[in-house]
Amino acid sequence: AQSVTQLDSQVPVFEEAPVELRCNYSSSVSVYLFWYVQYPNQGLQLLLKYLSGSTLVKGINGFEAEFNKSQTSFHLRKPSVHISDTAEYFCACLIQGAQKLVFGQGTRLTINP
Amino acid sequence: ETGVTQSPTHLIKTRGQQVTLRCSSQSGHNTVSWYQQALGQGPQFIFQYYREEENGRGNFPPRFSGLQFPNYSSELNVNALELDDSALYLCASSLRNVLNTEAFFGQGTRLTVV
Numbered sequence: 384a385q386s387v388t389q390l391d392s393q394v395p396v397f398e399e400a401p402v403e404l405r406c407n408y409s410s411s412v413s414v415y416l417f418w419y420v421q422y423p424n425q426g427l428q429l430l431l432k433y434l435s436g437s438t439l440v441k442g443i444n445g446f447e448a449e450f451n452k453s454q455t456s457f458h459l460r461k462p463s464v465h466i467s468d469t470a471e472y473f474c475a476c477l478i479q480g481a482q483k484l485v486f487g488q489g490t491r492l493t494i495n496p
Numbered sequence: 497e498t499g500v501t502q503s504p505t506h507l508i509k510t511r512g513q514q515v516t517l518r519c520s521s522q523s524g525h526n527t528v529s530w531y532q533q534a535l536g537q538g539p540q541f542i543f544q545y546y547r548e549e550e551n552g553r554g555n556f557p558p559r560f561s562g563l564q565f566p567n568y569s570s571e572l573n574v575n576a577l578e579l580d581d582s583a584l585y586l587c588a589s590s591l592r593n594v595l596n597t598e599a600f601f602g603q604g605t606r607l608t609v610v
Binding site (some may be wrong): 387388419424425426427429432473475481482483484485486487488489 | 500502529531536537538539540544551552554557568586588597598601602603604606
């Protein structure tokens with residue numbers, strides 16, 4: 384079975400500081416990887432995805448993530464955060480050809496002025 | 497704005513009642529998936545519908561059922577509601593194509609069971 388672990392439940396950072404949200408996955412087969420953002424009382428918005436090819440993936444709002452197969456990780460980074468980045472972030476994996484996304488527990492990113 | 501709309505946005509039901517949640521998929525999308533997101537948790541896959549048939553199911557009891565209509569919209573039905581069914585229910589639409597694995601989510605329906 385596949386699983387996704389987000390190593391930090393909460394990450395507080397100061398505005399304009401860099402941030403990394405950590406994600407590890409477990410799967411015996413190839414997967415696609417995603418990061419979603421959820422603002423309060425909203426659904427999920429796709430930030431970026433890794434399907435194949437370059438291991439460094441750039442997404443919306445200045446976020447990027449790096450796929451590391453040997454470490455089974457897909458960490459999300461942003462060099463300088465803004466107050467508006469305050470939200471819940473979810474890492475997810477999808478088995479190639481399968482139906483369901485498997486989500487991590489989420490990381491709450493709080494930006495302090 | 498993803499084009500996936502869910503109704504209602506909020507709902508309060510009593511334990512033992514039945515509820516129907518609705519989802520209109522994004523134009524051109526033929527697959528709808530439903531997820532349950534309990535407070536403080538990540539979304540959990542309930543099931544997926546493709547061409548009006550269930551096409552994969554998560555670890556949810558049979559009292560969770562669904563439908564997909566010819567226009568690809570979908571309903572999630574939950575019978576005999578329990579307090580633990582209180583959650584945000586998310587619908588996601590996608591195009592069943594091996595090259596396109598992106599799912600677009602609606603804003604969710606927040607169900608409270610009292």
